[in-house]
Amino acid sequence: MTTEAFDAFLKTAWAEHGDRPQQVADQLAASLPLVQSSAQVRPFAALASHVYGEHLGQWEAGIALLDSMRALPSQDGSAAAHEPIARAIATLRYAGGDPSVLGSLDAHDRTFVLASAAAMFTGRGEFDRAIAAYSQAVKAGEAGLAPKSPAVGALAVGGNNLAAALEGKADATARELEAMVAAAEGGLTFWKQAGTWLQEERAEYRLTRSLLRAGRARDAVASAQRCIAVCAANDAPAFERFFGQAVLALALRAAGDGRAFATHRDLALGLLAQLPEGEKAWCERERAELG
Incomplete structure (x- = not known):
């Protein structure tokens, strides 16, 4: 299979896995021969662990599938070939209820596993476990992580996902709201x-x-102003600038500054008017909140 065909297969699987995770899991199990190079191991293993873990909770089946990848011709002895499998298996083991797996991992892989498991727990609505795992992941990474390492990316994704999910939890407790802000701060730190x-x-x-x-x-307000500053520094398109102006307006209104709210509301709506209809659909929440 060509690289283009492999990429198309994964793109389709990612697009469909949310609606029919079991069918996508079955397709992955039947499609192991598609992984023909070490560069294809990581994206395949990432999707497999996500589907079998977060969506299905089929921890042992996911581990068995990942373990079978070790017999593929794509295992050329390189780190790119074996490390993603080892990390994905460790994540499923930990998320499936085996904390002892952490004991054999170095700080980097421990951070990756904890952050990835936090994202799995978040997706499954297991917020106590998600909060605990993400907190442990941040602490595990305090010893220092290589820039652009998989662990840093996992911390960024895990923090973002946890913050977004807790924000949408109508009955969030004070502890969960505190964890939400900490997760959002972690997401920002590690996305940087x-x-x-x-x-x-x-x-x-x-x-x-x-x-x-x-x-x-x-x-x-301060965070929204930084959001707008990043947009300005990078000549961001109107779609991105709309969200920055909208959320700044909402923050200013919450802070009691009605005049500044009106100014940034108008700026946001002006940007919204520039967008094609397909993009406007993504902006409906903010448009409704702006009034």
């Missing part, structure tokens, strides 16, 4: 290391939302 300006900007947006949910309006 692992991502691009776009991911940093969106992490600032996420932090602003979390701060608003926690009732910290003034801190939300």
Whole structure:
């Protein structure tokens, strides 16, 4: 299979896995021969662990599938070939209820496993476990992580996902709201290391939302202003600038500054008017909140 065909297979599987995870899991199990190079191991293992873990909770089946990848011709002895499998298996083991797996891991892999498991727990609505795992992941990474390492990326994704899920939890407790802000701050910290300006900007947006949910309006204003500054520094398209202006307006309103709210509301709506209809659909929440 060509690289293009493999990429198309994974793209389709990612697009469909949310609606029919068991069928996608079955397709993955039947498609192991598609993994023909070490470069294809990581994306295949990532999808397999996500589907079998977060969506299905079929920990042992996922581990068995990943373990079978070790017999593929793509296992050329390189780190790129074997490390993603080992990390994915360790994540499923830990998330499936075997904390002893952490004892055999170095700080980097321990951080990756804990952060990845936190994302799995979040997706499964197991917030106590998600909060605990993410907190442990951040502590495990305090010893220092290589820039752009998989562990840094896992911390960024795990923090973002946990913050977004807790923000949407109507009955969130004070402890969960505190954890939400900490997760959003973690997402921002690690996206600055692992991502691009776009991911940093969106992490600032996420932090602003979390701060608003926690009732910290003034801190939300500062975060939203940083979001807009990132957009300005990188000549961001109107779609991104709309969200920055909208969330700043909402933060200013929450802080009691009606005049500044009106100014940034108008700026946001002006940007919204520039967007094609397909993009406007993604902006409906903010448009409704702006009134």
